Amino acid sequence: MANQxxxxxxxxxxxxxxxxxxxLLNSVDPSAAGTKEAALNLNLSLRKDGHPVELVTxxxxxxxxxxxARTKFGPFADRMVFTPAGLEQATRLKLAGLHAQRFTRAGIKKVADLGxxxxxxxLALASAELEVTAVEMDETTAAAATLNLMPWPTATVVNADATTFDLTGFDGVWLDPARRTTDTSGTSRIFDPEAFSPPLSFxxxxxxxxxAVGVKMGPGLPHDAVPANCEVQWVSINGDVTEAALWFGPLARPGIRRAALIIAAHxxxxxxxxxxxxxxxALRGDVPVGEIDSYIYEPDGAVIRAGLIDELLKTSGGHLIDPRIAYFSTAEPVETPLAKAYKVLAVRPYHVKNLRAWVKAEKIGVLDIxxxxxxxxxxxxxxxxxxxxGRDAKNKATLILTRVGDQRYAIEVEPV
Structure with missing residues (x-):
């Protein structure tokens, strides 16, 4: 099926x-296919104009x-070509630029982008004026990459197996291993780093x-799979944890083992x-733990993935409400881009019957949980x-469900 x-x-x-x-492709505004209904109308319109069915499709x-692709590539997307699986895994352009900076700051000149x-x-490496050879085993995807890199004379595309490509003369390597399988029903994730293509051991x-090696891994990378001789950086963009990048050799920053980078509007x-x-x-008592106070915070996913809650508590002055749970609390409000803050309105034991009575009594019609x-x-x-x-239930409310020890709680809060 994958071959088909x-x-x-x-x-x-x-x-x-x-x-x-x-x-014909470049005469079409991608917005005209932005929804299923719009795509259907575009299909009918192009057929009505007399274009062949296969071409229209x-x-x-x-x-x-x-x-x-506009969410990842902005206006660049309107002149690029994509495959469904290629777009799914493609690095956002802003993040690709940060990857390229690692190589330029390390003085790397010639990079092989394997896979x-x-x-x-x-594209980002070539834009940074690095000499880049893009290696892709899938012939169709390599063809798409060739078209996308045509504006950059320092970029070359090679249709070859990344694991056997000759790296003589290269001082840097970037990899984005395939972490999905594709069949007629779509794509599905692979979670074992040794099942990636190429595998983490490579x-x-x-x-x-x-x-000098950098590799993009999925954000769910287990801590015990992270090699000992690298820096690992989890990245979050507008609250979405997009990757865990591993940096080896001169691409790793001195004195940093793990990091969480949060990119948002601010x-x-x-x-x-x-x-x-x-x-x-936290279980040993090395991290402060206390009761639910006036404010409760949900750390950004990158902070949680990187295991940096303890560092966040140092900067915020907060304490965990349970040593096994990522929520933390403070008596006074703390402004931080590393966590979402909520003001605690009420703390109730978690009982569905009592919560239904509360929803009815408060006329709540919109509930965020x-x-x-x-x-x-x-x-x-x-x-x-x-x-x-009832129809008069127009109020909004937010609940945080969590446990403290063996007790389960429903915490009524409002976003700060």
Missing amino acids: SSEAAASQLAILLTPQGWD AVVQQAQLRSK CGIGADS VESLADRGL GATELTSPVDFDPDA KKRGMDVTPEELRKILLAGT
Whole structure:
């Protein structure tokens, strides 16, 4: 099935690369395919104009991908080509620029982008005036990367196996291993780092050769899978944890073992630690733990993934409410871009019957539910609590569900 999907993508790309196909694709505003209904209307319109069915199908599907790609590539997306799997894994352009900065600051001149996908990171490396060779084993994806990198004369695309590519003459290597499988039903994630293509062990072997190596891993990378000789940086963009990047050799910053970089509208904020992961610090009493106070905070996912709650508590003056839960609390409000803050209005034991009575009494019609440490599905609980509410239920409320020790609580809060 994966081969059939790849063959279909290759066939569509071949159609688009004809003069007629390329002209028609670039005449279409991707916004015209931004929704399923819009895409259907565009399909009908292009067919009505007399274009062949196969060409129309390819153009509409590529326009859909371009529209979706705008969130990662901005206006660049409107002149790029994509495959569904390639877009799914492609690095956001802003983040690819940060990757490129690592190489330029380390004085690296010639980089091999092994497993380049559609070429997002190669684009950023070439824009930083580095000489980059983008290596991609899948022929269709390599063709897409070639088109996307055509404006940059210092970028070259090679259709080859990343694990056997000759690295003679290169002083830097970037990798974004394939972490998804593709079939006719779509794509699905792979979680085992040794099942990635190429595997994490191959990345480590490159670092052992003395090369400056950077690799993009999924944000769910287990701590025990992180090699001992690298810096690991989790990155969050507007609250979405996008990656865990491993940096080896001169690309790793001195004195930093793990980091959390939070990028949002206010700018970028980073939290770092020079020491290795210590999941038992709170259980040993090395991290302050106390009662639920006037304010409660949900740390950014990158901070949680990087195991940097203890460092965040040092800067905020807060305390955990349970040594196993990431929520922390303070008596006075603390402004931090590293966590979402909520004012505590009421703390109640978690009982569904009592919560339904509260929803009815307060005429709540919109309910936001957050949870940690409890086996509860917020969507299902919301339906239960709001079931039977009247038309006058127009108030909004937010609940944080969590446990402290063996007790489960429903904390009524309001966002700060």
